[in-house]
Amino acid sequence: MKVIKLCLVDYLFTPEDRFDTMNNDRPLGIPCIANSMPGLISKQVSTENLNSYVNIYNLIADAKRNEDITHILELGLSVNSYLDDGPMLKKLVETIVEYKNIHLLFSCGWDMYSSRVYNECESTYTPIHDRTKVIKQQLSSVNNKRLHFWLGNTTEVQIHKNAFPGADVQYYCVYPNRLISEHVKSKLKLYVAPGGEIYRRKIFVCLNNYEKEHRTAMVRFIRSQPKLMSQTYLSYLKPHDLDLCILADGDHVQHQIGDWQDIIHTDVVDGCYTYIATETHWQQDFRFGHSVFPPKNNTPIFETSTEEWILHQMGMPFSGWISEKSLKSAYYELPLLSVGYAGSLQAFKDLGFKTFPEFFNETYDSTAHPGERMRMIQENISRLADLPIEQIHQLYHSEGVQAKLKHNKARFMALANTDPYLFVVKNTGRYEQMQEFYYS
Numbered sequence: 001m002k003v004i005k006l007c008l009v010d011y012l013f014t015p016e017d018r019f020d021t022m023n024n025d026r027p028l029g030i031p032c033i034a035n036s037m038p039g040l041i042s043k044q045v046s047t048e049n050l051n052s053y054v055n056i057y058n059l060i061a062d063a064k065r066n067e068d069i070t071h072i073l074e075l076g077l078s079v080n081s082y083l084d085d086g087p088m089l090k091k092l093v094e095t096i097v098e099y100k101n102i103h104l105l106f107s108c109g110w111d112m113y114s115s116r117v118y119n120e121c122e123s124t125y126t127p128i129h130d131r132t133k134v135i136k137q138q139l140s141s142v143n144n145k146r147l148h149f150w151l152g153n154t155t156e157v158q159i160h161k162n163a164f165p166g167a168d169v170q171y172y173c174v175y176p177n178r179l180i181s182e183h184v185k186s187k188l189k190l191y192v193a194p195g196g197e198i199y200r201r202k203i204f205v206c207l208n209n210y211e212k213e214h215r216t217a218m219v220r221f222i223r224s225q226p227k228l229m230s231q232t233y234l235s236y237l238k239p240h241d242l243d244l245c246i247l248a249d250g251d252h253v254q255h256q257i258g259d260w261q262d263i264i265h266t267d268v269v270d271g272c273y274t275y276i277a278t279e280t281h282w283q284q285d286f287r288f289g290h291s292v293f294p295p296k297n298n299t300p301i302f303e304t305s306t307e308e309w310i311l312h313q314m315g316m317p318f319s320g321w322i323s324e325k326s327l328k329s330a331y332y333e334l335p336l337l338s339v340g341y342a343g344s345l346q347a348f349k350d351l352g353f354k355t356f357p358e359f360f361n362e363t364y365d366s367t368a369h370p371g372e373r374m375r376m377i378q379e380n381i382s383r384l385a386d387l388p389i390e391q392i393h394q395l396y397h398s399e400g401v402q403a404k405l406k407h408n409k410a411r412f413m414a415l416a417n418t419d420p421y422l423f424v425v426k427n428t429g430r431y432e433q434m435q436e437f438y439y440s
Contacts, residue, residue: 003069006105006424009053012092049424056095063099070101072148077108081115081131089138097141104139105148109174111280112153112321132156132163139164150420154350155320171351175324176416177434179262179331184433186263190440193333193405194270196397203384203392205233205268205334206276207248209261211240214282214374218339219244221378231385232276233268262324264332273396274359274384275329279322279340282370322347327415330408335359335401339377342368352411354404358395359384413438 011017051071053059063071073096078084096102115131139147149160150172161169183190194200206222208215219236222228223244233248248268319341326348329336335356338345345365349355355362361383364376384392395401417438425431 004423005049005051005069005071006421007051007053007059007071007073009055009059009073011054012056012088014055017088047425047428049426056092059102060096060099063102067101070103072103072105074105074107077106077112077131077151081117082129084131085129085134089135093139093142100143100146103146103148104142105150106135107148107150107172109150109152109172110323112151112156114153114319115156115159132159136163153319153321154347157320170420172420173327173415175262175327176331176412177419177421179324179328180416180434180437181430182262184430184437188263190437191266191269191332196393198270199389199393200273201271202233203231203273203389204228204276204381205248205264205272205274206235206278207233207264208236208239208278210238212278212280212282214339214370215239215278216241216244217374218276218278218377219246222381225382228381228385233272262328264328269332269334272334273392274337274356275332275334276337276339276381277325277329279325279338279344281319281341282339319343320347320350322351327412330412333405333409335396335405337377337380338365339374342366342373351415353408356401356404358398358401 051059051062053062056073059071059073063069092104096104117129144164144166147164147167149157149164149167149169151157151160151169152171152173154171157169157171160167204222206218208219215236216239219234219239222232222234223246234246235248236244236246239245320343322338322340322344326336326338326340326344330353335358336345336348336353337360338348342365345355345362360380361376364373364380367373367376416434422431425434
């Protein structure tokens with residue numbers, strides 16, 4: 001019987017190697033403290049499928065003793081793709097290359113940016129740095145069948161499949177099971193949307209945590225119009241401008257965001273028809289290979305421009321990454337308006353979710369100029385706000401919209417239940433609780 005164990009190390013060779021994937025500005029090297037599936041593995045769940053070691057030499061000693069066990073060493077990828085171009089991975093490969101039952105796992109299920117960094121000059125689309133190419137060179141002596149890439153970015157999944165034929169490359173997103181884990185821990189049942197006999201009180205829900213430029217713009221836009229304020233459940237937990245601080249979904253403790261960010265009060269989602277997700281990122285920063293260059297002449301980011309930049313005309317790839325902010329719209333059965341980088345709605349589609357042109361003009365998603373995109377998003381909101389609530393109710397409960405909402409809910413649950421890390425928690429009480437939740 002084939003046995004597979006996920007392996008974590010405190011550090012690779014010496015204590016100075018102790019890096020955490022949450023530390024975006026870590027020194028050159030490979031992080032080795034896992035942040036995958038928070039609340040499900042490591043110290044929080046006792047499982048026979050997870051081994052912890054002090055360093056790589058302890059792992060090698062165990063691999064020698066247990067040659068029938070596949071030991072998958074979990075590594076990570078930095079948010080900044082430059083930082084993975086260092087000597088640490090090469091040294092690790094040289095150390096473990098002869099031990100064929102030691103595999104390497106590169107996992108990044110959150111904040112997974114493009115591995116390519118492009119020249120800031122608008123006239124060229126040639127990458128000036130390609131992390132995937134660098135890693136491929138460093139891993140050249142390791143058989144691809146010993147390599148695993150679990151990545152939270154649809155574009156990166158395809159790139160790695162092409163770069164590492166025969167390797168285990170699959171989409172992995174930390175958010176679905178993080179959300180479910182929080183629901184299980186809070187003893188909440190699977191969310192079920194109210195039926196069509198109940199009219200909802202508001203049109204929009206827009207929940208914002210930490211300060212971001214596009215979030216501030218959205219909150220100010222909504223608050224500037226009394227009509228929109230009356231039609232929106234609006235939160236802004238930690239703005240720099242404290243006058244913008246507002247809570248719509250309960251009195252949360254700011255420094256305990258991990259305890260509540262994946263759960264929305266049901267009286268909020270039960271009372272609105274659409275979900276405005278202010279995604280983690282907005283401006284396509286060239287350092288992360290997001291593909292779009294900033295406006296000319298230092299135009300302010302949200303200044304309306306008559307120049308409409310269309311991504312497909314630029315010949316550059318989308319990022320392919322979204323967070324729990326958009327994914328929660330699927331779980332809570334609400335049509336999505338994604339206030340994020342150009343292509344963020346397309347990333348939602350690439351994961352198999354349906355979108356809702358019945359509610360929103362989705363051309364905003366392919367408009368690369370940030371000011372023009374924000375204007376189009378605000379036009380979507382204002383247009384919907386002018387419709388009678390009875391019309392929105394009928395549209396929401398129409399057969400086509402309901403079918404897509406149910407599809408999205410099922411797709412969300414499928415992502416959670418096919419999470420590649422689930423093997424780690426099998427035969428545990430937590431796994432049984434999650435299975436009960438999935439199928440409830």
